[in-house]
Amino acid sequence: MTKSADTHCPYCALQCAMTLKSPAALTPAPQPGSDPVPATAAAVREAPVALLDVTGRDFPTNRGGLCRKGWTSASLLNHAGRVTEPLLKGADGVHRPVSWDKALELITAAVKDTRARYGADAVGVFGGGGLTNEKAYQLGKFARLALGTSRIDYNGRFCMSSAAAAGMRAFGLDRGLPFPLADLDSASTILMLGSNVAETMPPFVQHLQGARDAGGLIVVDPRRSATAAFTSDGGGLHLQPLPGTDLALLLGLSHVVIHEGLADAGYIEARTAGYDALVRSVASYWPERVQSLTGVPAGLLRDTARRLADGARRGGSYILTGRGVEQHVDGTDTATAAINLALLLGLPGSARSGYGTLTGQGNGQGGREHGQKADQLPGYRKITDPAARAHMAAIWGVPESLIPGPGLPAVQLLKSLGQSDGVRCLFVHGANVAVSAPDANAVIAGLRSLEFLVVCDFFLSETAAEADLVLPVTQWAEEEGTLTNLEGRVLRRRRAIAPPPGVRSELWIMTRLAEALDAPSTFSEDPETVFEELRRASEGGLADYSGIDYAMLDRGEAAYWPYPAGSTGTPRLFRESFAHADGRAVFTPVTPRRRASSPPAEVADGAGPFGTPMTLITGRLMEHYQSGAQTRRVAALAAAQPEARLQIHPAAAAAQGIAAGDFVSISNGRGEVSCRAELSTDIRPETVFLPFHFPELESANRLTEAATDPISGMPEFKFSQVWVRAGAAS
Ligand code: SF4
The missing domain is CATH 3.40.228.10 (Dimethylsulfoxide Reductase, domain 2)
Incomplete structure (x- = not known):
C-alpha cells in the first residue's frame, strides 16, 4: 500500500492538486454496517482522525491552495457511516449485509426479469459528473451493450448541458x-x-x-x-x-x-x-x-x-x-x-x-465526453451519426445494430420511473437524485415505484436509502484513473490507500455484471486498460484523447484535448478557426420566451392563499458540495454550515412578520420546506435564496420545477415561485 500520492481533489472541476500522505497516527477501520444514517449530527459526533494528511500541491489552477472541502476530504475515507459491504433491503425496509456473489446474482436476475417482461429499455442507468473518465466511458458501454438499453443519462444534464x-x-x-x-x-x-x-x-x-x-x-x-x-x-x-x-x-x-x-x-x-x-x-x-x-x-x-x-x-x-x-x-x-x-x-x-x-462537477467536462449522455457515444460523437455508430461498433467488436439509439435526457428519465413505458429497474452511479434533481418529491416517489433500484455509493445517501441493493464503491484516494478539469486538461487520479476489504470499484462491478449478462463485448476492471480503449474510441471525435496516456500524465505533462496521436494537444482552442465546417463561429439570434416555469398551481392572478409569491433561486455554500451527501458527513464542514437557511431581504421579511433566525415555511404546489431565516440586504426584495445541499424538510429541490430547456434538457433550478411565511412547515 502506497499511502502517499500526488492526486487531485475529489470534489469540484477546479481539480485542485493535492498530496496525500499517511499521518503518524491511524484510526481503526470503520465497522461494517455501522451507523449508516446520513445525519449532520452523526457527522459531528463521529469526527474520526483522517487516514491521510492532505496538503495542497502547486499546480497552475490552484497554486497550492485548497478550499475547506479539499482540506477535509480525507476524513470520509474512514467515516463510521461508510458502507463497506453490499446491503440488501428487506421486506421490513431495513438494509442488511449480503455477499458480493449474492448481490450480483440478484442484480443479474432483476435485469433479466425486467428485460423479459418489459423490454430492455425498462432498465435504466443514471450516471454522474464525478465519475472518472474510465467509469463514465465504461458505464455508457455497460448500459448499451451489457444491459442493452438506450436509457442512460447523468447528472451533468443538471449542470453543463x-x-x-x-x-x-x-x-x-x-x-x-x-x-x-x-x-x-x-x-x-x-x-x-x-x-x-x-x-x-x-x-x-x-x-x-x-x-x-x-x-x-x-x-x-x-x-x-x-x-x-x-x-x-x-x-x-x-x-x-x-x-x-x-x-x-x-x-x-x-x-x-x-x-x-x-x-x-x-x-x-x-x-x-x-x-x-x-x-x-x-x-x-x-x-x-x-x-x-x-x-x-x-x-x-x-x-x-x-x-x-x-x-x-x-x-x-x-x-x-x-x-x-x-x-x-x-x-x-x-x-x-x-x-x-x-x-x-x-x-x-x-x-x-x-x-x-x-464547469462545476469534478469531472463535469470528461463526464460529458465519453458516452454516458443519452444522445452521445464516446469522443463527443452523436449517437445518431451513422459514422459514429460504425466507429464504436468496430471498437466494441459488435454489429452496429446492437448499439441502441438515443435515450431520455435526465429529467425525462426520472419522470419515467415506474411508468408503463418507463424505467422499472434503475442503476444509479455517483448521483444523489433524491436531493439534487428538480421536483424532488416526485423523484423520490419515482424511486419508490421501481421494481429494483441499485445504487453504488460510499454512504447511505438519500437515494441509496431508497435502494433495494446498495453497492459500496471505492473513494477517490483508493483508486486510479483520470479526470478532465474545467480547462479540458486531463489529470491523473492516483491511489494512496487500499479500500476497505468489502468495497469494490465500479469498473469491477460493471465487469462482473457484464460477464453474468453475457455481454457481447469485453469489459475491464483495470483503469489503464479502460483508458487505452477510451483513447481508441475517442480518436477522430471532437474530444480526441488518442495522444494521451497514463505515462505522460504521470510525468506531469499538460494534456489538453483535442489531443490526437502525434500532436501536442490544444491548450488554446479556436486560435485559427472554429470547429464548424467553414471555420467560422455562428451568431444565433435569441430572444426571451415566456417562462415555461409556471407559478405555483394554487396561484390565481398572481396571488394565493399566502399572498404574492416570491422568486426562489437555489445555489451552493462554501462548505458543501452538490447534494451534500459527502460534505454533510465531514464534521468540520457540518459544524460550520449545519443547516439550510433562507436568505431573505429585511423588507420582505418584515412584511411577513419574520425576524432573523425565525423558522419559516417556503412552499408551492410541489412541496414545502422549512428552515430558519437569514435576513440580508445582499438579496433583492422579491427574491429568496436557498442552498440545495440539504435533504428532507430543508430540501430546496422539493420546490424547483422539472421544466426543462427544450434544446439541452437543463432543468429550471434558478426560477421557482414560492410563498414564504413565518412558522415551521405545517
Ligand atoms: Fe479545489 Fe475546493 Fe474545488 Fe476541491 S472543492 S477542487 S479544494 S476548490
Missing part, C-alpha cells in the same frame, strides 16, 4: 474553458455571469485578482454573493438583475456594443457568420427598456459594455458564465447570448481574450 449546447451551436465544439485558467491572470476585464466562485471554488479567485485590482471585474448575480462583493474594493461592478432576466440583460449589452460602435468589425467579418440577423434581433433591447425588464440601471449596462470593449483593446476581456444563467428553461439561449456578445467584441479565439463556461 445548456452551456455545452450553446458552445456546440456557436463554435461547433464544447470545452468549458477553451484556454488555460491562468490566462485570466492578465485580463483587464472579466464579466462573470451567474457564478459564485469565491464560495464554490475559492482558489479560483486568485485568477480574478488582476482584473479586480484594475477595476475590471464585473459580476452579474441577483445576490451580492461573495464574488460580487469581491468587485467592490477594486472599483468593479455588480449588476443585480431580476432572476430569469439574464437573457434580456445580455441582449441589452449586445445592443450597446453595436449601437455605440464598440464591435470588432474586422473580427466579425473574418471569423463569424450571421451578424446581420444578430443586429436585427437586439434592436429592441435598448438600455432603458432592458432596465425595465431586468431592474439593472441603463447606465450600468452602458458602463459594462464600454469596459468590456475597452478591456479587449488593452490587456484582454473575458466573458464567463455559470449555472446561475444556464439553469433555466432558456439556458441554452442565454449562454448563446453571452457568446454572441463575446463574438461581437472579437473575444473567442483571440490572444488574451475569450469566452468560457465554468
Whole structure:
C-alpha cells in the first residue's frame, strides 16, 4: 500500500492538486454496517482522525491552495457511516449485509426479469459528473451493450448541458474553458455571469485578482454573493438583475456594443457568420427598456459594455458564465447570448481574450465526453451519426445494430420511473437524485415505484436509502484513473490507500455484471486498460484523447484535448478557426420566451392563499458540495454550515412578520420546506435564496420545477415561485 500520492481533489472541476500522505497516527477501520444514517449530527459526533494528511500541491489552477472541502476530504475515507459491504433491503425496509456473489446474482436476475417482461429499455442507468473518465466511458458501454438499453443519462444534464449546447451551436465544439485558467491572470476585464466562485471554488479567485485590482471585474448575480462583493474594493461592478432576466440583460449589452460602435468589425467579418440577423434581433433591447425588464440601471449596462470593449483593446476581456444563467428553461439561449456578445467584441479565439463556461462537477467536462449522455457515444460523437455508430461498433467488436439509439435526457428519465413505458429497474452511479434533481418529491416517489433500484455509493445517501441493493464503491484516494478539469486538461487520479476489504470499484462491478449478462463485448476492471480503449474510441471525435496516456500524465505533462496521436494537444482552442465546417463561429439570434416555469398551481392572478409569491433561486455554500451527501458527513464542514437557511431581504421579511433566525415555511404546489431565516440586504426584495445541499424538510429541490430547456434538457433550478411565511412547515 502506497499511502502517499500526488492526486487531485475529489470534489469540484477546479481539480485542485493535492498530496496525500499517511499521518503518524491511524484510526481503526470503520465497522461494517455501522451507523449508516446520513445525519449532520452523526457527522459531528463521529469526527474520526483522517487516514491521510492532505496538503495542497502547486499546480497552475490552484497554486497550492485548497478550499475547506479539499482540506477535509480525507476524513470520509474512514467515516463510521461508510458502507463497506453490499446491503440488501428487506421486506421490513431495513438494509442488511449480503455477499458480493449474492448481490450480483440478484442484480443479474432483476435485469433479466425486467428485460423479459418489459423490454430492455425498462432498465435504466443514471450516471454522474464525478465519475472518472474510465467509469463514465465504461458505464455508457455497460448500459448499451451489457444491459442493452438506450436509457442512460447523468447528472451533468443538471449542470453543463445548456452551456455545452450553446458552445456546440456557436463554435461547433464544447470545452468549458477553451484556454488555460491562468490566462485570466492578465485580463483587464472579466464579466462573470451567474457564478459564485469565491464560495464554490475559492482558489479560483486568485485568477480574478488582476482584473479586480484594475477595476475590471464585473459580476452579474441577483445576490451580492461573495464574488460580487469581491468587485467592490477594486472599483468593479455588480449588476443585480431580476432572476430569469439574464437573457434580456445580455441582449441589452449586445445592443450597446453595436449601437455605440464598440464591435470588432474586422473580427466579425473574418471569423463569424450571421451578424446581420444578430443586429436585427437586439434592436429592441435598448438600455432603458432592458432596465425595465431586468431592474439593472441603463447606465450600468452602458458602463459594462464600454469596459468590456475597452478591456479587449488593452490587456484582454473575458466573458464567463455559470449555472446561475444556464439553469433555466432558456439556458441554452442565454449562454448563446453571452457568446454572441463575446463574438461581437472579437473575444473567442483571440490572444488574451475569450469566452468560457465554468464547469462545476469534478469531472463535469470528461463526464460529458465519453458516452454516458443519452444522445452521445464516446469522443463527443452523436449517437445518431451513422459514422459514429460504425466507429464504436468496430471498437466494441459488435454489429452496429446492437448499439441502441438515443435515450431520455435526465429529467425525462426520472419522470419515467415506474411508468408503463418507463424505467422499472434503475442503476444509479455517483448521483444523489433524491436531493439534487428538480421536483424532488416526485423523484423520490419515482424511486419508490421501481421494481429494483441499485445504487453504488460510499454512504447511505438519500437515494441509496431508497435502494433495494446498495453497492459500496471505492473513494477517490483508493483508486486510479483520470479526470478532465474545467480547462479540458486531463489529470491523473492516483491511489494512496487500499479500500476497505468489502468495497469494490465500479469498473469491477460493471465487469462482473457484464460477464453474468453475457455481454457481447469485453469489459475491464483495470483503469489503464479502460483508458487505452477510451483513447481508441475517442480518436477522430471532437474530444480526441488518442495522444494521451497514463505515462505522460504521470510525468506531469499538460494534456489538453483535442489531443490526437502525434500532436501536442490544444491548450488554446479556436486560435485559427472554429470547429464548424467553414471555420467560422455562428451568431444565433435569441430572444426571451415566456417562462415555461409556471407559478405555483394554487396561484390565481398572481396571488394565493399566502399572498404574492416570491422568486426562489437555489445555489451552493462554501462548505458543501452538490447534494451534500459527502460534505454533510465531514464534521468540520457540518459544524460550520449545519443547516439550510433562507436568505431573505429585511423588507420582505418584515412584511411577513419574520425576524432573523425565525423558522419559516417556503412552499408551492410541489412541496414545502422549512428552515430558519437569514435576513440580508445582499438579496433583492422579491427574491429568496436557498442552498440545495440539504435533504428532507430543508430540501430546496422539493420546490424547483422539472421544466426543462427544450434544446439541452437543463432543468429550471434558478426560477421557482414560492410563498414564504413565518412558522415551521405545517
Ligand atoms: Fe476541491 Fe474545488 Fe475546493 Fe479545489 S476548490 S479544494 S477542487 S472543492
